Amino acid sequence: MSSQVFFGRLIHSKSLEEIEIHKQAALGIDTNGIIAFLDPDVKNAEEACKKHSGFADAKCTTLEPLQFLFPGLIDSHLHAPQWPNLAIGMEGNLREWVETYTDPIEASYKDTDKARRVYDEMVQKELEMGSTTVAYNSSIQVEATNVLADTCLKYGQRAVIGKLCILTGSTHDNWDESPEQSLEDAQKCIDHIRKIDPEESLIMPCVKPRGGPYAPPKVMAGLGAISHEQKTRVQAHMCETTEDITRTLKLHTGFEHYTDMYKSYDMLHEGSILAHCIHLSDHDIEMLRDTKAGVAHNANSNTCLRDGECRVRQLLKAGVKVGLGTDCSAGYSTFMLDSIRQASNVSRHLAMHNDDDEWMLSFPELVYLATLGSASVLTINDKVGNFEVGKCFDALIVDTGLRDCINIAGWEDDDLALLKKWVFMGDDRSIQKVFVNGKLVTSKV
């Protein structure tokens, strides 16, 4: 890969409070896909090439006036096998939806060819929509899970992937044969991922119990040991509904709080990605903060299944890591900008219920959650999430000047307005090019 220089408008999140906008700046990417410089003091790409050593022969891209460079979007929770079910099944509650739609489709991936067809389409589409990183939940099958990892590697998408482990509480034959088999299969998927991408340049393995009601103590303990000994991330659901909590504490006796259960099995640590976290006790919130486990907030899914409203403001105030997820297919869209919009709306409903605008998430907070926030939940914030020097170049070229649904009339010179227009009105048409690790992974031009 040759070195590259991008010149033009550059927008990224610096913190929960700050969106940094450079009307004109140069971003230099070295031959390894790493950001070497961010220089706002040059007038064009050529000047940047001359000024920075090693960039004399860089490939230069100058953005058009209504384009900007933005960090790749990071989806902290998506169920890959449920991709064909998007927009289906909003009638039931969580349990009815799982039993009617989710169990049958996840079980159907014993047909590995189906995994190849679905994942091939899904990963390409996800990249086109700007999701440069996704924390994927897979199904119970080893082969289908490995196909998912192979497909992400093939198309150049960054991903967290693990085999789903289910022993109890499921329907439609959607469960593992035995605790021993379940753990053995989880290990096979980790081994496969470590073999195809030993440096974790893109694919990161995880252990993945579906949640408290589905993985009995033996499996939880086994997965916790794997995660601890082999330093893998954990993906799991937590406190999605009150029924979820009741079922969990019934299967795992002796615990008062959901977090105590996960913690006792070594499943609650910095690499834990916990979806939903709606019905948390004060103790749960303290545990999340103390263990540095992260929360994947899935506003769309939580609304569709009427699970409840995740109290993001309370989590942020407590110092808990929060990112955004699409939760396909309980959420009907895998477009991360939709996740931002829905997170904004849920926070506004909380403000209305509590008669307190403090619950509202600000625009800088929403942008942070979908990029740096998700990155910190996945513990890759030292690698991606914004355009800091030393990070990997995972980025989008966004074009707000196309004939799509963005109406920018009169706001052409207002950089923040262009960003807001894109975040709230844009669709995948406005994402012109997508880069991961400095490599162009999809382009519409």
Ligand SMILES: [Zn+2]
């Ligand atoms: Zn989920």
